[in-house]
Amino acid sequence: MSAVHKKTWIDRVVDVLDLVASIMMVILTVVVFGEVLSRYVFDLPLVFSNELTLLLFPWVIFVAAIAVTKNEGHLSINFFRSLMPKAVQRWMFAFSKLVMLFFSVYMAFSAYRMGENTASQVMPVLRISKTWLITSVSVSFAVISLILIYQFIMIVLGKLEVPDEEEMLDDLDHGH
Numbered sequence: 769m770s771a772v773h774k775k776t777w778i779d780r781v782v783d784v785l786d787l788v789a790s791i792m793m794v795i796l797t798v799v800v801f802g803e804v805l806s807r808y809v810f811d812l813p814l815v816f817s818n819e820l821t822l823l824l825f826p827w828v829i830f831v832a833a834i835a836v837t838k839n840e841g842h843l844s845i846n847f848f849r850s851l852m853p854k855a856v857q858r859w860m861f862a863f864s865k866l867v868m869l870f871f872s873v874y875m876a877f878s879a880y881r882m883g884e885n886t887a888s889q890v891m892p893v894l895r896i897s898k899t900w901l902i903t904s905v906s907v908s909f910a911v912i913s914l915i916l917i918y919q920f921i922m923i924v925l926g927k928l929e930v931p932d933e934e935e936m937l938d939d940l941d942h943g944h
Contacts, residue, residue: 778918782838785911789831796824819894826901830908837868837912840931854930861930862923869916872909879905 775783803817836842849860883902890897922928 778838778915781911782835782915785831786835789828789835792824792828792831796821796828799824816893819891823891823894823896823900826904830904833908834911834915838915849930857930858923858926862920865916865920865923869913869920872913872916876906876909876913879903879909 799814799817799820803814803821806817807813849857852860879902883899883906886898886902888897889899919928
């Protein structure tokens, strides 16, 4: 009998963001398909499709990156860490979270500053600020930073275990 994992508030937030990313991906697919159909079948290009695609794509990517971070779905090199004793592995895992946190905070802050610089630039067809493109980076990396802080605290408290390579492979094989 397997233990039932009670969903935390972070799990629920990430589930909602996963749904949002999926909906945006469907919209993106429909817009691109509609553009191809309209342009090559009816010879009537959709004027808004290029900008809408340009706007949706970064949002899909960066919102999905939140779930990847939360679910440890990113690439990592664990060979050296797996050779260490369990206690050292735990601290190496915590250190990797701090490195990721530093990068995430830097990205969120840099994107915010870039957004300030592009606030007056308007997309010609949609007539919305180009800041909406860059906001995807700020928002996503801010949420990723919160997740990394939570994960770091859970590692320090001993409530988040270092993932085994076999567990990660099982997750891939069984569509976790």
